[in-house]
Amino acid sequence: MRRGVLLGLMPVLLVLLSARADEEPFQGFTRQTSATERDWETKFRALPSAEKQREYMQRLTARPHHVGSPYDKDNAEWILAKFKEWGWDAHIETFQVLFPTPKERVLEMVEPTRFTAKLQEPPVSVDPTSNQQNEQLPSYNAYSIDGDATAPLVFVNYGLPKDYEELERLGVSVKGAIVIAKYGNSWRGIKPKVAAEHGAVGCLIYSDPQDDGYFVDNVYPQGPMRPTDGVQRGSVMDFPSSSPGDPLTPGIGATADAKRLAVKDAPSLTKIPVLPISYGDAQPLLAALSGPMAPRDWRGSLAIPYHVGPGAAKVHLKVAFNWDIKPVYDIIAKIPGSEQPDAWVIRGNHHDAWVNGAEDPTSAQVTMLEEARAFGELVKQGWKPKRTIIYCAWDGEEPMLLGSTEWAEEHDKELQQHAVVYINSDGNTRGYLSMNGSQTLERFVNGVAHEIQDPETKLPVSQRLRLREIERAKSADDRQEIRQRADLRVQALGSGSDYTAFIDHLGIATLDLSFDGEANSGIYHSIYDDFYWFTHFADTDFVYGRALSQTMGAVVMRLADADLLPFEFTDFADTIRMYTKELKKLAGDERDAILERNKEVDEGLFTAVNDPRHPQVAPPKEDVPPYLNFAPLDNADDALALSAQRYDAALKAAWAAGPLSAATLQDLNQKLTESEHRLTTPEGLPRRPWYKHMIYAPGVYSGYDAKTIPGVREAIEQKHWDEANSEIVRVAKVLDNERALIDSAAQELEAAKH
Ligand SMILES: [Zn+2]
Numbered sequence: 067m068r069r070g071v072l073l074g075l076m077p078v079l080l081v082l083l084s085a086r087a088d089e090e091p092f093q094g095f096t097r098q099t100s101a102t103e104r105d106w107e108t109k110f111r112a113l114p115s116a117e118k119q120r121e122y123m124q125r126l127t128a129r130p131h132h133v134g135s136p137y138d139k140d141n142a143e144w145i146l147a148k149f150k151e152w153g154w155d156a157h158i159e160t161f162q163v164l165f166p167t168p169k170e171r172v173l174e175m176v177e178p179t180r181f182t183a184k185l186q187e188p189p190v191s192v193d194p195t196s197n198q199q200n201e202q203l204p205s206y207n208a209y210s211i212d213g214d215a216t217a218p219l220v221f222v223n224y225g226l227p228k229d230y231e232e233l234e235r236l237g238v239s240v241k242g243a244i245v246i247a248k249y250g251n252s253w254r255g256i257k258p259k260v261a262a263e264h265g266a267v268g269c270l271i272y273s274d275p276q277d278d279g280y281f282v283d284n285v286y287p288q289g290p291m292r293p294t295d296g297v298q299r300g301s302v303m304d305f306p307s308s309s310p311g312d313p314l315t316p317g318i319g320a321t322a323d324a325k326r327l328a329v330k331d332a333p334s335l336t337k338i339p340v341l342p343i344s345y346g347d348a349q350p351l352l353a354a355l356s357g358p359m360a361p362r363d364w365r366g367s368l369a370i371p372y373h374v375g376p377g378a379a380k381v382h383l384k385v386a387f388n389w390d391i392k393p394v395y396d397i398i399a400k401i402p403g404s405e406q407p408d409a410w411v412i413r414g415n416h417h418d419a420w421v422n423g424a425e426d427p428t429s430a431q432v433t434m435l436e437e438a439r440a441f442g443e444l445v446k447q448g449w450k451p452k453r454t455i456i457y458c459a460w461d462g463e464e465p466m467l468l469g470s471t472e473w474a475e476e477h478d479k480e481l482q483q484h485a486v487v488y489i490n491s492d493g494n495t496r497g498y499l500s501m502n503g504s505q506t507l508e509r510f511v512n513g514v515a516h517e518i519q520d521p522e523t524k525l526p527v528s529q530r531l532r533l534r535e536i537e538r539a540k541s542a543d544d545r546q547e548i549r550q551r552a553d554l555r556v557q558a559l560g561s562g563s564d565y566t567a568f569i570d571h572l573g574i575a576t577l578d579l580s581f582d583g584e585a586n587s588g589i590y591h592s593i594y595d596d597f598y599w600f601t602h603f604a605d606t607d608f609v610y611g612r613a614l615s616q617t618m619g620a621v622v623m624r625l626a627d628a629d630l631l632p633f634e635f636t637d638f639a640d641t642i643r644m645y646t647k648e649l650k651k652l653a654g655d656e657r658d659a660i661l662e663r664n665k666e667v668d669e670g671l672f673t674a675v676n677d678p679r680h681p682q683v684a685p686p687k688e689d690v691p692p693y694l695n696f697a698p699l700d701n702a703d704d705a706l707a708l709s710a711q712r713y714d715a716a717l718k719a720a721w722a723a724g725p726l727s728a729a730t731l732q733d734l735n736q737k738l739t740e741s742e743h744r745l746t747t748p749e750g751l752p753r754r755p756w757y758k759h760m761i762y763a764p765g766v767y768s769g770y771d772a773k774t775i776p777g778v779r780e781a782i783e784q785k786h787w788d789e790a791n792s793e794i795v796r797v798a799k800v801l802d803n804e805r806a807l808i809d810s811a812a813q814e815l816e817a818a819k820h
């Protein structure tokens with residue numbers, strides 16, 4: 067048995083060893099420039115300090131620091147001073163954004179009994195910052211509209227479209243009701259959006275202990291999970307259907323004199339009032355529901371029978387907000403490039419938090435600061451990056467990516483011209499390297515991951531990740547792919563952090579990296595996400611913080627120093643083919659499901675199995691979808707794969723023949739920088755033109771989760787069959803433009819003079 071396991075691992079180890087061979091030059095470097103780069107990277111790797119990260123975290127999380135708070139500004143000035151101390155050319159760029167804070171929050175049950183919700187997270191005696199109540203933002207959902215409603219209550223599971231289909235089968239309508247949804251399984255803003263679409267007049271969102279409470283682990287302060295009265299704050303701005311950033315200045319920078327919409331005209335505010343609550347406050351409300359039992363997989367871990375409602379339970383929800391304009395402070399710091407100052411490698415992480423925010427975002431803000439300190443040190447020692455490095459500590463990420471989106475919108479033209487890559491993080495803990503972003507950088511980031519040592523096992527982080535993925539794989543086919551494919555897959559980006567404007571709106575190649583997967587956490591967006599919690603339950607000795615600094619630093623250095631930018635297209639073409647296969651399966655499954663259900667209706671199945679004591683409504687028959695025409699996409703995929711191979715072969719041959727001329731390199735780098743932008747269209751996605759990228763977007767009905775080839779995928783999911791066909795044609799055209807660019811780069815390499 068043991069022997070078999072070892073034999074099974076052999077191909078993996080061989081791949082890893084051959085890829086690690088030290089004499090192999092880094093991708094995009096000659097033998098000589100690679101050796102120099104390796105020396106500088108080795109010097110860099112020794113610099114980030116776990117102890118300093120702990121110090122920075124203690125300082126940055128000492129007080130609540132949400133947008134508009136005194137300590138948010140104080141932190142911004144402290145971060146600015148640090149960058150300057152380390153020799154960076156740094157300044158603060160300020161934007162003026164709409165940031166609502168609670169004026170009034172009332173939640174009470176008025177029938178059949180009276181109960182008033184606490185809506186208050188109590189301090190914990192061992193935790194020294196949990197009692198800063200004067201500075202803590204109360205628990206609320208930002209960009210909920212003001213509202214006052216008294217209505218029957220209905221439990222809607224996670225509040226997703228398919229949950230409402232089940233409610234319909236149970237004969238339950240939410241029209242005129244207040245819904246209560248569980249946190250999780252989608253981005254939170256989807257819940258009030260779908261509730262409003264079904265006629266609800268208010269929305270409560272609670273944290274069920276099954277998802278991040280005692281079902282998972284001990285609760286705080288005995289363990290890392292959410293206690294009875296812990297509440298998840300968070301934004302419910304409808305950014306997937308419109309755009310993130312300041313709701314009053316969509317598409318433009320929210321400078322002091324920008325032209326603003328009136329608050330009532332802002333398209334991204336919710337349509338109904340929303341309030342997040344703890345399971346302590348939710349339990350009496352849920353216990354008062356009657357009506358049908360909730361389907362088995364809707365039920366959580368509270369010791370109550372979960373009914374759907376409605377029934378006698380009637381609740382009163384009232385929320386009112388201060389609709390203020392507040393400043394956000396982005397710290398922008400530069401090291402100018404020595405050879406190509408007009409090519410920018412950009413790295414960012416936000417500094418604002420909902421409350422004290424140790425895990426989110428300070429755990430990765432401190433890794434970014436240690437990268438910055440180390441780069442300052444290297445510059446003193448004589449390191450001169452070829453390209454300009456720009457570090458950004460964003461403000462206002464939590465309300466909805468305010469600081470990064472406004473900066474990207476304000477500087478859109480320069481960024482599209484000069485930005486090579488945007489590299490993001492937003493929190494870090496213990497575990498495995500999580501690699502997300504543009505698959506044109508998949509080979510590159512795999513290369514970096516070979517070089518970084520896991521602090522616990524001392525394995526290269528890429529090797530540890532590969533073995534973890536084999537452990538987690540669902541099928542023998544998946545395991546085989548993970549063992550045999552040279553590169554681990556980089557996952558597509560949806561949204562939920564500051565990379566959104568860069569990739570989705572501007573079409574700049576993007577990476578988002580962190581370590582996670584080994585530490586339970588149930589304090590997200592609560593007052594308990596603080597220094598005490600982090601240093602007891604997360605990356606307590608900051609060794610994964612150091613590993614993330616080492617990883618990010620290598621990514622930034624190598625992109626800033628490469629002779630030829632390390633973009634690569636065979637992994638990208640392989641990924642596009644995989645997405646196309648998924649889309650075909652989705653369309654087929656959708657068609658089969660409708661055919662089957664129609665047949666069951668005709669057979670009288672739903673009438674026959676209906677239990678008159680627990681009646682259910684038969685689903686309606688639906689039009690059978692037409693077959694879609696995937697041929698344009700298939701043809702584009704094939705052509706793209708051929709061009710990708712051609713570029714790869716031309717690059718290897720040209721590189722083997724000796725260094726390329728400066729003029730050729732400059733030209734190729736220009737084309738490679740443009741490659742992500744080629745995946746966008748000026749018109750953007752159907753009904754949401756701010757989203758220009760045709761391969762990646764957040765889901766209109768999932769939020770943070772990525773929808774790949776979103777125009778086609780969402781048309782299928784939403785049964786817009788004509789649109790699916792026309793989007794296939796648009797995506798094929800974009801891929802063909804990309805192919806043309808790759809071909810022209812390959813041609814240039816084939817003709818290159820050395
Ligand atoms: Zn964050």
